[in-house]
Amino acid sequence: MGDLSKQASNRVLRRKVFYIPGYDPIHPRRYRELYRKEGAAQARISGYQIDLKPKATKGGYGWQVTGQIDGHKTEAEVDVLVWSDIVKSSMNQGILSTYLQLFRTAWAYIGSGALFRLMKLRQGPMVAALYPILLLLVQLIVALLAGWGMGAVVTLFSHWSLGLLAAGGLAWGILAMFRRWDNRILAYYLMHDYAYSAQSWGANPPELETRMAAFRSSIARAMAEEVDEVLVVGHSSGAHLAVSILSDLIRAGQVGSGPALGFLSLGQVVPMVSFLPEARRLRGDLAFLSIRDELTWVDVTAPGDGCAFALCDPVAVTGVAPPNKRWPLVISAAFSQTLSPERWQELRRQYFRLHFQYMCAFDRPGDYDYFKITAGPLTLAARYAGRAASKSRIETPLSGYRSIA
Template sequence: MGKNSHREVRRRRVFYIPGYDPIHPRRYRELYRKEGAAQAAVSGYDIALTAKTPGDGPYGWHVDAEIENGQTQADVEVLVWSDIVRDSMEQGITATYVQLARTAWTYIVSGALGRLMKLRKGPVIAALYPVVFLVVQLVLALLVAWGIGAAIAVFLPWRVGFAALAVVPPILNWFRKKDGKFFAYYLMHDYAYSAASQGANPPELEARMGAFRDRIAPSLQEDVDEVLVVGHSSGAHLAVSILADLVRGGHVPKDGPALAFLSLGQVVPMVSFLPKAYRLRADLAFLSTCPAVTWVDVTAPGDGCAFALCDPVSVTGVAKDDKIWPLVVSAAFTKTLSPERWKELRWRFFRLHFQYMCAFDRPGDYDYFRITAGPKTLAERYKDRQPSKSRIERAVNKFPQMTP
């Protein structure tokens, strides 16, 4: 860690990289506002948000806080790629089923699916869910068509029973319109996006990551105490490559702000286990040995959509002898949420995947708002923290190669 990693924080820049999410970034501001106020009420500190004014840069907000006897200011910026996500989701029903077949083929034939199952069952089940549910939708539609066709054949034998197949598209379209409840199409497009290029970044995403790098780089020259990059879900593996590029590109001055990376609910193995994820694997290996960046990885076994307590570097098979990152810790939902709150959230899988950015009514040593708005750097806050004893570090990936 750099010499400035343990300084007291008065001013902080925070760059938040969402996962595969088509929603407008205002969602993250409102989530921060609501949950920050709830956590402040539980933990006894003050936190206030103000919106950025027009012309004040990309989407984000300002935070003024009084936490742990320190007064801090933070500028939070959302690095938006929801437009890319929306474009990738603009697939018809037929195209989605073609995606389903290609994605399943990629993960099964490459052996990635079998390897992923050796880590955590939860995210693999989440990956299989859209495949199974979309197939069930098709089977139900065909059964309805068969029933109608059989009725036609009995009562109107001169009619062609195959005409009943006309009901299949409307039934499938009904399911698609209800996907806000089922999430089958959404998840299918998510996994298909990375699988389409077998783990390589699509050109439009690579270009956007370059733009993100260019947004973060100037902040490392500013008069701030810490620059914190937060990557949630799929955003975690984007952050790995962006930070690796920043360091390799000479954008991290030795006497500049402390540079920190907080990965939350990461799903890195879903990409790094694919055959052509050479860039990601090389960036994981590089960042894991980099003293210029403090990297803390937070997951929780209660989050069925994340590879909980799986060291993304080690399980990918690219850990080196001089590896120092990430520090793998658990948000321990079953301990940091009261029994009543845990009962309320336990089966709300997608809500739990966002719990890392929400309030805990029995908070432990992980507090998103202390990290993003408190007076301690990430390095200082976790300097004495031991990694989770139940973390998985064994190399599981079949494709550890970092070059083609």
């Protein structure tokens, strides 16, 4: 097993970072541009230097970072572990298929009782989960009412069959119009997101398990390289993927006396999956990872992020915390304090933008600084050594399903 006291004392000269996105169909260059823009902004605010250049090695999509922070130079290579092709494929649904998804997903959460337990945990992410369901139902009602009205008018002046045809045509046209507008209202996108986890009642689909195995192989290779730290960052849905990937990595004996291993989970939505009946694999991995000394796991959320289960310890609330649990260290990014009042007022209603704030610049950063963590001279273990968990964290076990694989 790794020696955390040794890891905490080591300064990082070279780091390998793996970023696992959430359910996002966007090309990974989006993350590079976000890092470039926000890293430059944070450097100006905090008085250090961040430089990006193209990735020099073969393999997946990524970039290289040179940080001049706290008087030290650190080289980091960032790789995005891409599963956007799987996301795009799962989103390739027509209007009727999406409405079938809606009813199946609603039944998965309501029928299992998970919805009501999740609402006791945090209301923000549940509002986000109900948003696509309610909006799609409103769209359906509007289309049906408009179609009914058109059908009634046409029937007055012609045969009922023409009225039925006119009603169906108008209703379908309205639904198609709403579908074309979805890049603004995101109802279909969010519906596909929640449906992807719910389709197997919390179990990972086979194509995702295959991709996760490939991700584990990439991380395992990095653990054998001449670097001082391997840092895995999981954002949103990517956090629960990282939990299982890192658990498999440790079980396979691929974490030894080499680089320090850090896991940074950001804006996690773990309970959306772990509270479902068939999420035995994830629940087992949460329990396993929570006791390991081969890694340091820091979980960062913020109450201002309405899309995340803010300050909810994902192991404890799932009800699988062992007596000797040590991870994760749950801390708050405290948006209302680390953003200026003007910036906070500007962003506080931009819910999806705030869900990405963890990878962005802060006006008044506290001990959480994404760019110091990924490009600075300290390991994750050293940076948070002795840091107490947030006093307002939630640890009440609320999941109705606690069986593990």
